[in-house]
Every structure is written in structure tokens, then in C-alpha cells.
Amino acid sequence: MKVTKEEASFETLREIVKILRGENGCPWDREQTPQTLKKYLIEETYELIEAIEKEKDEEIREELGDLLFLLIFILYLYEEKNVFSYKDVFYYTAQKMIKRHPHVFGDEVAKTAEEVLKNWQRIKKEEGKSSSVLGNIPKSLPALQRAFRLGERAARVGFDWEKPEEVLNKLSEEAAELKEA
Numbered sequence: 610m611k612v613t614k615e616e617a618s619f620e621t622l623r624e625i626v627k628i629l630r631g632e633n634g635c636p637w638d639r640e641q642t643p644q645t646l647k648k649y650l651i652e653e654t655y656e657l658i659e660a661i662e663k664e665k666d667e668e669i670r671e672e673l674g675d676l677l678f679l680l681i682f683i684l685y686l687y688e689e690k691n692v693f694s695y696k697d698v699f700y701y702t703a704q705k706m707i708k709r710h711p712h713v714f715g716d717e718v719a720k721t722a723e724e725v726l727k728n729w730q731r732i733k734k735e736e737g738k739s740s741s742v743l744g745n746i747p748k749s750l751p752a753l754q755r756a757f758r759l760g761e762r763a764a765r766v767g768f769d770w771e772k773p774e775e776v777l778n779k780l781s782e783e784a785a786e787l788k789e790a
Contacts, residue, residue: 622678623695626685643683653679708732730765 610628612621629638653676660668684695709732712719719725733745746758763769770776 619681622681623685626682630685630689641682641686643686646679646683650679
């Protein structure tokens with residue numbers, strides 16, 4: 610199979626996965642499942658992050674390709690089982706992005722990134738995607754990253770202090786409220 614730069618597309622990568630998964634394809638690729646590939650998803654994501662941090666365009670291109678191929682591979686596995694198609698994923702994602710950017714695709718106004726973020730969180734809550742301030746932070750995140758996200762969310766609702774003593778005062782206040790309840 611030969612591919613020129615002009616011919617290369619999403620469909621090309623999808624066709625490569627199809628061939629790899631086919632009867633005369635690769636034994637390793639035929640054995641893969643979303644569960645077996647998730648570790649590579651994390652690894653490839655970190656490799657992309659590292660390339661971005663180094664600001665090496667060629668490495669970024671390569672790592673984007675690795676991650677994109679892996680995503681297409683996982684998507685194809687779900688297509689094989691008739692769970693959903695790539696068009697379902699693209700449609701859902703397009704609808705979600707349009708809905709969550711009403712300041713661009715609708716009548717709402719958001720002049721700052723902070724306003725956009727507030728709208729985004731409000732829309733997620735309306736969709737039932739986030740039932741609490743601390744909800745929907747993946748448990749699979751590395752511990753420090755999860756702690757950072759929890760701290761960010763808590764700060765948005767006023768749980769952010771400059772000095773450790775202020776935290777202790779707030780804890781005492783909350784404990785007193787709990788005793789009264």
C-alpha cells in the first residue's frame with residue numbers, strides 16, 4: 610500500500626487499521642481491545658506533551674500522528690462491534706462544541722476566557738454532565754493532576770486561601786457547622 614501526502618486522510622488511516630485487523634493483517638493488532646490499548650493512549654499523550662514542551666515541530670507532528678492513529682484504532686474497534694461509527698463520534702462532538710460555544714454559534718456574549726469557562730461549566734451542569742463542583746474529574750488522572758483539578762474547582766466557589774491559617778480557620782468553621790447540624 611502506497612500513500613502520497615496529498616492522498617493521506619482520516620480514511621487512509623482507518624483503512625490501514627482495517628487491513629491490520631483483517632484476516633491477513635497483523636496478529637498483534639488483531640488481538641487488541643480498547644482495554645489493551647488504553648495504556649498506549651496515556652503513553653502517547655505524554656509523549657506528545659513532552660514534544661510540545663520541547664517545542665520540536667517534527668516530534669510534535671510524529672506524536673500527534675501516533676496519538677491520532679491510536680484514537681482511530683480504538684474508534685475502529687467500536688465500529689467493528691457496531692457500537693457506534695466514526696460519523697456518530699464526529700456528529701456528537703460537533704454538536705457538543707457548537708452547544709458549548711453559544712458566544713460563537715449563538716446569541717450569548719462572552720468577552721473573556723473566564724466568562725467562556727463559566728458558561729462552559731453552566732452548560733455542562735444543565736446537560737447533567739456535572740452534578741457538583743467537584744464532579745466529573747476523572748479518577749484515572751495522576752494523583753497530583755487530580756488534586757490540582759480539585760483545587761481549581763474548589764477555588765472557583767471561594768475555597769481558596771492565601772495562608773495556611775486561613776484554611777485551618779475555615780476547617781474549624783465547617784466543623785462547628787457540622788456539630789450544630
